[in-house]
Structures are given as C-alpha cells and as structure tokens.
Amino acid sequence: MDAPRRIGDRSTSDVVVRLRTQEGRDEWMYCHSNILVEKSKYFADRLSENWPTCQILDSRNCVEVYCQESEFDHHVNVIRLLYVVIDGSVDDLWNGVKNAIGILQVAVELGCPQIVTACVNYLEAVPWEESEEEEILRIIPGMGSEVEPILARLQPVNPSAIHGIFISTLRFATSSPPSLMNDLKSSAQEQLEYMVTEDDDSPLLLASDDIKSEVKDCIGRLFSRFNSLLEAFLCETTESVGEAGKMTSFQSYLVDFSWACQLLTKLEIMREFVNSWVDASDKIVKVMQSSSTVEIIETKMKVVEVVAKVLESIGYGTVILPTAKRLHMVKVWLPFVQVTKPLIDSAMTNEEDSLAFKIDGELWQSLESTFVSIILALPSADQAEILTEWLGNEHVQYPDLTEAFEVWCYRSKVAKRRLALFGSSHCTSNTL
Template identity: 25%
Template sequence: MIPTNTKKRQRVPHHPTSTRHAVDTTRLESTAKLRRIKSISSFNDDSTADVILRLYVDSSSPFVAESSAEDEVQIYLHSDVLRRSKYFAAFLSDRWQNPNPNNNDIVSDGDEKVIRLNFGVSSTKPSSISDHVTVMQLLYTDDFSSVINSVTVALDLLLVALQLLFEDCVKACIKFIEAVPWTEEEEKRVIEIIPLLREEESRELLSRVYSHDDSCEEMLHGLITSAIHNHPNMAFVKAFVAKLLREFASRESARRVLERAFEESLKVVKESLEEYSSPDFRGDTNETEAIQRLNLHTAMTNGRHLVWLVERMIELRVADSAVKEWSEQAEFTADLQRAFRDDAWRNIVPGLPSVVMRCTCKLANGIAGGTILAARQVRMKLVKDWLPVLIVCKDNVSPLVPSQKVLYLELEETFLRIISTLPMSDAQELLQQCLSFSTKNVEDCPHLITAFNTWFRRATRPSLTDDRS
C-alpha cells in the first residue's frame, strides 16, 4: 500500500552560524570580476581555485573507530561552480560576510581571497568520501551519464547530492534509478531513501514498490484465469501458477482467490447443464443441436478447470468451502442425472461424466483422508447428492474404459468410507442405495461387504446404557 502520510524532509540550505561583520563591497566586486576573468575552471585545479575544501571523516561518528590518512582529502574548487549546490551557495553567501566561522579560513593569495572549508563526513563505509569527491566533480559538468552508470552508484551519489542540495545531480540520480531494474538489496535502499525525496520526486518510485491492498489477490486471480482459459501452453502455465500458489506467503489470500475462481467455473458448468437439460432446448433442429453442443463443450471445458482448481485447493488445504459448496448441489446433480440418461452427449463430450466425477472423487478423498475436516451434515449431503450421479454414470456410460472403471471404483470405496463416519440411521439409508456397487462375483466387491459388515457390527453392539444397567 502506498504511504499517503509520509512526511517529506524539506531540503533547506544550511547557513553556518557566525558573528556578522561588515565587508568592503568594492573588494568583493573586484574579486567577482577577477573570477569572471578566470571563466575556464577545471576540477581540482590549484592554479585557478579560490576554494580549498578539506573533506574528512568526522571522528565523532559512532561508526568511525579512529582517523587515518585515508580518512581525509583536500580538493581545489571554484566558488562560482560550487554555487550549483544550494548548500554551498548559501554557505558562501554568508561566508563572504563572516570570516573564520567554524575553523574555516580566508587567506590572501595576491589580490584574491582563497577560502578554506572543512567538511566533515559521517559515514558507515569508506567510500563515502570518494562519493563526495565524485559529486564535487559532477558540479563541473552536465554529463552525469558517464558517472551514474549503476543503481549502486546512483544511490550513493544521491545521498550526497541531497545533503548538498545539488538539484541537477539529484534529478539525474532519480532518473537513472527510475529507469533500470533493481536487485532485492538495491530495492531496500530505494525504499529507505524515498522519505528523503520530495513528493514529485518519489512518485514514480513509490508506484513501483507499493500497491493497493488487494493487488496481490487480483494478480493471482488474473494468473489463474489466464492459465485455465487463455494461455496456449496451458499445461506449462498451470504448473507454473500452481508453484506460485504453493509458495505464496498468505494462504488466506490464496484461499480467497481459488474460491473465487472455483465459484466462477462451477457457475458456468451449472448454467450449461441447466440449459442442456431444459425442455426449451429439446428437439431435432440444427440450431437446437448447435446450442446443445455448445452447452456441453462449455460444461466440459469448465469442468476440467474445476478439477485443476480443486487439486490446488486440496494441495494448499483450503478446500473446506469448496466441499461445502459441492455438497449443496441438489439441482445441479439432478441436471447431471437427466443429461447422462440421454444419449446425445455421448458423441459430443464422452469424457464429461469422468471430469465431473473426478471433482467429486478428489473432494471426497480429502474428507475421507482427513485433509478436509467437513461437518457431519456436509459429509452426509455430499454422499446423498452425488451417489445417484455415480450410479447413473455406471449404468449409462458403457462400455466403461479402464480409467473410468478405476475412477468409479475409487469413488465407491470413498463414499463407503464417508458413510462409515455418519450416524447409524443416516448410514442405513445411504448404504441401501449402494447395492448397485455389487457385482456378479460377490468376492469382487470387498469394499461393499466391509461397509455392510461394519454397519451390522455396530448395530448389534450392546448399548452403553445396557452395560450400565
């Protein structure tokens, strides 16, 4: 989220304090005239300089253990150039009127005064003095691009330019930082420096590192939508998005995004099957057949999306709401039963029953395996509404291919395991509907035998009240 109340620091020129003294204006005019004559100035030219600047590491800094010869440097500068820095412009403006402030000196050099300035640098790194020297050198040029050639350099020089109020350098550094990629470490430094900038300077940087509160969820939803609907390399993109979801920091955000996508796809499947099963779309006309084909293909496509979404939700253990939603589909399951009793779909989308039942199987396995802790009412309704669909699929989808046989057998076993978790009265009602799981050879349906034996064992067990009496 973009901070809206960040207090920006005002870059106000610092005027060194000193006792004010009168100055001979004639001599000042003479000095200025001499300076104009020396219009060709070069950095660190001791023959033309009128300012000698001593940069030193401030020993009072808690980060500096002790001074050494490498902790200071002396450079020769020109006051007319230094005035590009508002800090020095303010300093020199006062300095001409205030001799000897803070151990800075004016010494005679023929007819011209030479100003000696001391500038303490408090630093956590040895390169800070060299950064100051570089910024002083940039006062002599407008070609910043030859020096500002990396984010690290731009950030280092920006801190100095902000301190010296060297606006042209500040703009050049910000322009470079805005335009190039950052490493994670560089991004941290950018965030730290943003409060030092004015609002108009920091606007682009803020928009790059902060966003509105729900942007992550919108991004995830967009990725999921693209992966399941639009992208030509769907399998690879689905795998990539699945990895992003697994590694996403907020599981609650991932939950909300997946639930939203699940509800959208489920809605499309339900509406398509509802239209297919509607009496308004029955008949033999070419137009009706085309509409029915479209409805079935839409249901098939979005059914596949549902399978992938359910897999992601189970993987992240956020499928609780999906299971509840899937257990409250009495009208949808009724439409599916009507559709699968019809022969029209067989030549259009023969895989539709398997797709729909794979969703049911995955959610049911989540319940039976304990990865989804569903309430008793949800468990009961899931089996009650989807068991008839399973029976219709087995009876009307023939001949069953091997993959369908495996799927339906797995779902039978899972339904029976869920039934074993229900109260005896509910289990009695549902088990009677499972007789279609039996086969010609009784020994080929051990899951059904086990389920009934479990129920009868419990039903014949003496109650606790009898034991206590």
C-alpha cells in the same frame, strides 16, 4: 566569458574539499567555491562567513568532510557531479541502481537538489532486482518528500483497481483460449489464488459478496462448457473418444477445475461446484471408461485430482449434501478409484511415461481417508452394502476401508444396547 570550470584544475581552484574516513582514507579535491555554493546547501553553509574556515595551500579555503568508508566513493561521485549539467542528459553516469542509491543518499545529505532530482528520475524509471528493491525499501522512506516518486511502484493500490484487475484476470483464467496461451492462463490462475491467500500478509482482495458472485458465475460458465464437451463425447464412438489428441480439451478443463477448487475453497464457496460435479459424475466416468490409451490414463489421473478435492469438501463437512448424493458419490467414484490407481501405478513404472503420470502419494492417502469419512457418515445399512462390495472386489487393497469396517462392526454390535439406554424406539434387528 569565463572558461568552464573543471574539477581538479588547481590554477583556478579556490577551495579544497578534503574527504576523510576514520580508516585513514584521505582525498583532496580541488574545486571552485561558486559551483559548490550554487549546487550544494552543505557547502554553501560551510563556505559562508558564518562558518569558521581554515587557510591551507596558497590561501585556498579547505572544507573537511568526514564520511563512512562505504560512502567514500559516493561522496567523490557527488562532488564530481556538481560540475556536470544535470539536465536529463546524464542518465549513463549512475552505473547502476545500487550506485545511484548511494549517490542519492550523499546528495540528500549534502543538499544537492539537482543531483537528487536526477537520481530520483533515474531510479524511478529503471527496473530493479529484488535485492535492490529491498535496499530501496530500507533507505528511501526516511529521506523526505523529494524522493517519494521512487516508491510509486511499491505503493498499495486502491481497492477499486484491485477489484478491476481481479475480475479481468478471473474472466481470462476461466476462459478457453488457444493452447498457445496455456502458460499465460496458468499464470493468471496462480495470481488469482495468491491475491485471496492469507499468509504473512492480509489477502490483497477481500472476498465481498460481489466478488464471490462473479467467481461463481465464471466457474459456472466454465462447467457449462465442460458439460457440452461431455455430451459431445458421449455422442461419439468409443474408438473416436480414445483417439490420440482427443482428450486435450477434456484435460484442460480438469486442470482448470483443480485450480478452481483451490480458489473456491479459499473463498468458502465450493457448494455450487460440488453439486455440478455430483450431477456430472456418471457422464465423466462413462467417458473415462471408453479407452485405456495413454491419453485416457493421463486424463483419469487429472480426474482423480479433482475428485479428491470434491470428496474432501463433502467428507469433512465443508459442503453439506443429502444422504442420497453422498451415497451416489461413493458408489460412482470408489469403483473408479479402485480401477484407476493400478493403471496409474503401472504407467509410472514405465520409464517413458513416468513423468507424465507423476502424482503425489499423499493424494492417494488423503483420498482414502476421505472415503472413510464419507462412508462412516452414511446410514449403517448403506455402509454394509459398500463394505460388502469392497471386500468382494479384486482391488480390495485400495482404498483400504479397514477403519470404516471396524467402526461399522462396533457400532452395529452395540447398537441395540446403546439405543436402548436412551429409550430409542428405533432399535430393531434390522440394524445388522
């Protein structure tokens, strides 16, 4: 039997592969024609009788291969790999994803099917960094069907699979798992919101009727459990509610509600949640009035975050409520916010608690604007009652309802004249 052929063995070599670049890099590799012809279509063509060759160095055939400087090392590696048995036992020869991509490009160019297969198997199986993934997306799609398995992890998923993972994730994200799983639950909530968000790309999931129905049901069950907790709190003593650690579950629900508002708004199905919050508002405030401990103040902050989202839906017409419910929301939450903001501001001045009570200043500003919008949409007599209470409150500085007061004054002053112009029979002195 013939001894194994080794690249660079001049005593048995019958062909020289000369790698060259325009920058002047030049390397001669002493090879064997039978190996080159067997494992590379490019070299099979170059060494065939149909391809003109030149004689050099003791009558050996010389094949000159020109390449870019950036591809030079990859060409060297491919020619060396022709001498390696590619049977799955060479996984450690690729020296990383980036190098394997370069080798793959050259292997495709030189028509080396065994190396191409081995490269594909390696790249398809190993993890990629983001930069490597971008490189794969840039290069692989134009290289032919034999490399398509590399792109399997990047292919779009069929709608039924997306629907399935969305529902499964939704049910977990609206459950009440042990606190050790809070990070996992938060991640699930973030991904659900991302799936329905339209940014540079279309949403991953279209909000079909069955998706909306499932979301409503899951959020409804979440709120039902919250109502049960509210009832349990209201049955306890004031001191018991304010004990350290007693607010953990309560806060967890509020965090879930804050996220739920984001999801429901994107799906345009806030109505059920808003109505549930309206119905529970009195109970929530009553629980919050039970204590002024640090835990209660932190919980109040989270309540404010949810209230801001609910009132925004009401104030800007996303959810249409009857007058009585809108008036009720103002009467419940305006006094709560007036008292809560100073407590939170005071807690933020305490260095030990400042991080726990960090809240976006824009939230307070947005909440103030929302109150103005809701108040101005109420009957003028209800506006007068609210503004009277606001002006007599020690916390008159927030929210600042000056805009609502100015509009009410103007409307009230000109009401008779404006309505008379249109022949209104409802123009009475009761307007003021």
